[in-house]
Amino acid sequence: MDEEILKELNFSVKDYEKVVELIGREPSITELGLFSAMWSEHCSYRSSKIYLKELPSSGELVVQGPGENAGIIKITDEIYLAFKVESHNHPSAVEPFQGAATGVGGIIRDIFTMGARPIAILDSLCFGDLNSKRTKYLLNGIVEGISFYGNCVGVPNAGGETHFDPSYSENPLVNVMCVGILNKKNLRKSIAKTSKAKVIYIGAKTGRDGLHGASFASGILDDKAVKRRGSVQVGDPFLEKLLIEATLEIIEEDLIEAIQDMGAAGLTSSSVEMAGKGGKGIKLFLDKVPLRETNMTPLEIMLSESQERMLLVAKIGAEKRIKEILDKWELDYAEIGEITDSNWIEIYFSGEMVCNLPIEYLLNPPLNCIPPQMDRKKLVYVREKTFNLSSLLLEPSFGSKRWIYEQYDTTLLSNTVIPPGNGATLLRIKGTDKFIGLTLNSNGGLCAVNPFLGAQTIVAISSRRISALGVKPAAVTDCLNFGDPNNPQTMWEFSECIKGLSSALKELNIPVVSGNVSFYNEGRDKRINPTPTIGMVGVGNLSYIPSNHFVEVGNLILIIGGETGKEYFDSEILPKLNLELEKNTQELVRELISKGLLKSVQSIDRGGIYLALIRSISLSGIGARIYDFPLNFMPSEFLLSESNSRFLVSIDKDKIDLVAKIVGKEMVKVIGETIANYLIIADSFKVEISEIKNNYERSFRKFLEGA
């Protein structure tokens, strides 16, 4: 085989030799293309598989764990929640608008494919230095792309997070999570079970866009990769909206037995996986695939990643009704093949067989086992920390990200009870007495210094944010963003993060139900910080919903939970984490909420008590007086402490004894009270509310718009 072709397909000589050994002959070019896609890191998890097994994945509420298009948990006996997070980092690095937009489109397809109506999107974005021109360019494009796609497709945004760190300057991260709701009876999977069942292609026509997308995502972002701007797909949210409605109608009428979207590796992965999971084979006739370009080869058709396409396996006899529904929504479709009993994939084009392979070979690539090895020199230490409270207020990265989320529709579907902007979002589930909490978090800076503790801390913070809403952490979806897996240091970071996640999730009893691994996040000379991103869902009944900001003057302000220490995420003394304390504190806070004792609740995490205070003040217009501090603390050291397992709450003055009795005296510290007009911190700091609001709300917008 020509080495140029192998290079083009991003397929190693070693893998090629393995293929020849497996099938006992030279593969055809189309066959080789299928192997390159299915064996790519992106599709096969060949470097990460053995580690992922360590993560807990079962629990009372789990209906569907990892391995499907999305994970599913129970909300009630009849109503389920489907969710998943996925990365779209490389496409967003070379073409921010379309890269981010199609990232949204892709994850939404994973959700409605399961029979669920998408009800929320969350996005975690990591950029390089805030001051660089490239960051501004990427930020504008990525936010606009998410806004363009999400708003038009009609799925409201339920929050997210934004980080700035030089490690992401060449390779930004765009992780998008989607949540959907479904009736138990509509749950569909990607398992083809019946031979002779027809395979129906629906949605956009196939073009050359997104060609080699899976292998593009499975290599580093070098100059050659950047030139692959043409590899980035173009999204059409209107078409996706039609696909949502048509698919949900088809599922509601119970017309299909399996379904999968054509995401990474397009027609290849969807057909191979559906047949493979059911222990079946599949026959495809590529002349029938709707094309938008001429002279496309079978290889190009199989590997195209054109957006907004789905592959269905029809129930026998339901084909006519399916087509009627597709006609109603004016969607393109074609019957392109059928399920067989053979366990092989056979592909025909222009009357010739161009591929004939056992599916199991495609689904089981040789594992890539690089022994993890720590190189201490590569651990990044200490960035400079600002302890100046006034100047922090002017810091764009500290300020409100309203500029971002005001470009996203957040009220559509009228479920939003606590809107984005405060760490976690609360939605109600219509037709039930349940509420769900949603949050999406990472902390690459901390993971770069201590990947084990970093990963644990992200789980702790996510669950703390969910508990602050009053609902119980229920399940997790994870997006693991790392560098080149062939680098032992990357694999050390990866294995440490997995250990951290796994231990924290087990201790807090939260299973992982879906996820995605994104390796090769490297620029020309820079690896990203190891960045596991955690999407967490909480579920609960709420008879009382506390506010996420102060509600009246004259309330006491307390810290509930662990000690406040001189520990900070960006320092040599990292915040310790005691998972048992974390768990107990969260349980106690949820109990206080359920008893209606808390006027407002905020998780204390990044930015410490200070950021929790600033948010509480700016959202409410009610001020605070903070009393004296422990003697050995400067005010700013105390307020900016990022010690774990703490909540900032406000309560009626006469409830303090009751609260102390419930949680125990050592877990409560009264630090101040709510007042009008000012934030006053001991004797050292006094600012007007209007100034806080002005600065906190506008610093980020001002920075980006330069006004």
Added chain:
Amino acid sequence: MTKFGVIIFPGSNCDLDAIYVIENIVKRKVLKIWHKDRSLPDIDCIIIPGGFSFGDYLRPGAIASHSPIMKPIKEFSRNGGLILGICNGFQILTEANILPGVMLRNISTRFISKKVKLKVLNNNTPFTNLFSKNEIIELPIAHKDGNYYAPLEMIDELKTKNRLIFSYCENPNGSVEDIAGILNEEGNVLGMMPHPERAYEGLLGLELGRKIFESIVNYLENR
């Protein structure tokens, strides 16, 4: 009992909320009406919901305004039937020349999603009779093209004939005279950019949107 119809175009996405409000809050019947239908069922009030009909291709509302259903809608309007167009529904009504003016891109050029304060300028309409005049209400907006524009003479006419129904207290999108909602000359068609169908109970933080639907029912059932 008032019967509502919600028009569904490919790309409509606020239809579910409108249907939910009508069924669960004002507790009246509602029918879904497909954009390709050539006649209307027996209904008293049409809601044209928000969303991105036909993906906003060409201009927001431009393609939907040529859908087959628009012919019977125009007839319904001529016969005095009540029509409420919300967001993309308002854009469709201007594109169909049922309401005057055009919708330009927001002055920021960006999509804007937030709560806004509105003033009820005219409470003597089928849609606003349960508000008091000059009442300040809060509703969400979510649009990229809500910057209302019409020639000066038309604005003067809208003003003198009390056809300006809602104005923004703080103009979010650049629209002329802070216009957020207008009425047709006959007084039976209201177009508005803010979303009353997302603001109907305390749990959501906003609830005065329901009064628009209750006003419609009040008008039709008690006149």
